[in-house]
Amino acid sequence: MVEYRAVSKRYPNGTLALSDINLTINKGEFAFFVGPSGSGKSTLLKLILKEEDPTEGEVFVNGYELSKMTRKDIPLLRRSLGVVFQDFRLLPNKTVYENVEFAMQITEALPKEIRRQVPMALALVGLSKKAKAYPGQLSGGEQQRVALARALVNNPSLLIADEPTGNLDPETSWEIMKLLAEVNYRGTTVIVATHEKSIVDAMKKRVIAIDRGVIVRDQEKGQYEDEVKNHQIHY
Amino acid sequence: MKLRTTKYIIKEGFVNTYRNVLMSLASMGVVSASLIILGFFLVITANIEHNTRFLKEQPEMQVFCNPNLDDYQVGMVQWTISKDDRIESYEVVDKAAAFEKAKEMLGEDKEILEGLDESIMPVSFIIKLKNSKDYEEVVEEYKNYPGVDNVQYSQKAIDFVNKILRMLQIGSTALIIILSAIAVFIISNTIKLTVFARRKEINIMKYIGATDWFIRWPFIVEGIIIGLVGAVASFGIIYIVYALGGRSIVNDMAMLELVSMGDMSFQLISTFCLIGAFVGALGSVISIQKYLRV
Numbered sequence: 001m002v003e004y005r006a007v008s009k010r011y012p013n014g015t016l017a018l019s020d021i022n023l024t025i026n027k028g029e030f031a032f033f034v035g036p037s038g039s040g041k042s043t044l045l046k047l048i049l050k051e052e053d054p055t056e057g058e059v060f061v062n063g064y065e066l067s068k069m070t071r072k073d074i075p076l077l078r079r080s081l082g083v084v085f086q087d088f089r090l091l092p093n094k095t096v097y098e099n100v101e102f103a104m105q106i107t108e109a110l111p112k113e114i115r116r117q118v119p120m121a122l123a124l125v126g127l128s129k130k131a132k133a134y135p136g137q138l139s140g141g142e143q144q145r146v147a148l149a150r151a152l153v154n155n156p157s158l159l160i161a162d163e164p165t166g167n168l169d170p171e172t173s174w175e176i177m178k179l180l181a182e183v184n185y186r187g188t189t190v191i192v193a194t195h196e197k198s199i200v201d202a203m204k205k206r207v208i209a210i211d212r213g214v215i216v217r218d219q220e221k222g223q224y225e226d227e228v229k230n231h232q233i234h235y
Numbered sequence: 236m237k238l239r240t241t242k243y244i245i246k247e248g249f250v251n252t253y254r255n256v257l258m259s260l261a262s263m264g265v266v267s268a269s270l271i272i273l274g275f276f277l278v279i280t281a282n283i284e285h286n287t288r289f290l291k292e293q294p295e296m297q298v299f300c301n302p303n304l305d306d307y308q309v310g311m312v313q314w315t316i317s318k319d320d321r322i323e324s325y326e327v328v329d330k331a332a333a334f335e336k337a338k339e340m341l342g343e344d345k346e347i348l349e350g351l352d353e354s355i356m357p358v359s360f361i362i363k364l365k366n367s368k369d370y371e372e373v374v375e376e377y378k379n380y381p382g383v384d385n386v387q388y389s390q391k392a393i394d395f396v397n398k399i400l401r402m403l404q405i406g407s408t409a410l411i412i413i414l415s416a417i418a419v420f421i422i423s424n425t426i427k428l429t430v431f432a433r434r435k436e437i438n439i440m441k442y443i444g445a446t447d448w449f450i451r452w453p454f455i456v457e458g459i460i461i462g463l464v465g466a467v468a469s470f471g472i473i474y475i476v477y478a479l480g481g482r483s484i485v486n487d488m489a490m491l492e493l494v495s496m497g498d499m500s501f502q503l504i505s506t507f508c509l510i511g512a513f514v515g516a517l518g519s520v521i522s523i524q525k526y527l528r529v
Contacts, residue, residue, distance in 0.1 A: 049442070072446075072447075074444075075444045075445060075446045076444070077444075078441075078442065078443065078444035079443075079444035081444075083442055083443070085442075089435070089438070089439045089442070090439075091436055091439060102443075103443045103444075105240075105243060106440065106443060106444060106445040106446075106449055107444065108237050108239070108240050111239065150443065151443075
């Protein structure tokens with residue numbers, strides 16, 4: 001589903017963000033990218049979206065070899081993905097319904113399909129009753145759920161979430177995480193970049209820890225921090 | 236592009252124009268102002284062309300016979316002229332008429348002619364050609380015709396008018412380029428404000444997989460609306476000013492004939508709309524380019 005082959009990324013200002021990353025995330029997996037700010041986890045996500053290109057190595061997403069894609073093809077790649085951001089990124093002058101609908105309009109979907117899919121996506125995130133509200137009238141958690149509905153409305157096979165709970169209180173964060181787990185349970189591959197230790201620890205999913213541009217740990221049913229290290233600190 | 240996408244794009248274009256109504260109006264004003272200046276140039280050119288067209292269409296020349304020719308010899312010249320199929324029509328100015336005309340022209344000084352009679356005056360023929368391109372040839376031929384003293388013609392006037400017309404044409408072309416460049420610059424700045432206000436939206440659109448053209452088109456529609464409204468407004472202003480002002484100027488110069496606005500309207504409005512739409516679209520494309528690189 002997503003594969004990084006010997007990927008390195010150096011930004012024009014000289015910062016080495018990633019160094020020789022080899023990583024595969026399979027279809028149907030739920031994976032956390034964890035690590036401190038500046039560790040390179042955001043860069044890993046940007047490579048999936050082809051917002052950045054690797055300096056070396058190759059990235060494969062949903063069967064596309066990204067280095068062989070031209071700028072013109074990027075929209076096709078992005079339509080096969082769902083993306084959720086820390087700051088929600090909703091259009092403030094469109095209603096909840098229109099925000100979700102919009103993601104289908106740009107794919108030139110049939111109106112019939114739009115009328116079927118949008119209510120379904122809103123129902124999935126539990127916001128059917130707020131369809132006519134504007135983002136400004138919603139709480140942070142609700143806004144993030146709208147963003148999630150928008151990400152899911154085109155039935156993507158891969159969902160990417162960059163710090164999806166970064167602006168939310170713990171309780172709301174949990175709701176969002178439960179929704180992401182639900183989405184994953186229905187078959188969508190989910191990748192979440194976060195530094196919320198409590199959530200990562202409780203979810204017991206695959207954890208890929210990144211520090212200074214290298215993968216320092218990759219565990220099934222992992223924890224935010226290395227248990228051994230944790231142990232030593234406690235002593 | 237599908238029909239519903241086209242509908243979406245056109246709707247967005249109108250909504251955006253309305254949302255920034257003040258800036259849109261300002262841009263429309265600039266487009267109008269540029270087109271009005273251009274329009275007056277075009278109208279003046281059209282009028283000069285119209286009022287000098289007789290110089291091009293029916294060039295006149297006057298063939299003067301030697302005053303000493305007898306009637307038979309003059310008849311020979313007249314016969315040659317009447318048989319010349321390059322000549323559309325001719326008019327005979329006989330000795331008496333020429334004498335009267337000379338007196339008239341001298342006015343107060345007509346005593347110079349005292350003691351003289353019409354016999355000193357030459358018979359002449361005022362000739363209209365079918366085609367102005369035969370001009371030089373005909374002039375040369377009749378100059379050398381036996382019994383012909385002189386051929387007067389208005390070549391200098393034609394050259395002069397042509398020169399002015401050419402200058403006006405170059406002037407209006409230069410003006411189109413300069414004014415268009417200014418209008419493009421100002422429209423692109425207006426749309427840049429719209430784009431800047433909506434950069435987040437553009438960014439979001441890029442992330443959820445909108446193509447560049449899907450994002451660009453509504454802005455192009457906005458630019459075209461600004462351009463077209465500006466074009467129509469400037470046409471209206473020129474129409475009114477021409478109807479009111481044109482007559483009063485021409486009344487002072489009775490010999491001039493005003494081109495009717497009806498004859499020019501189609502050309503003017505289509506030129507304006509083309510320039511307006513092009514300038515608006517170009518301004519949009521330029522201003523949005525930077526924000527599409529995500």
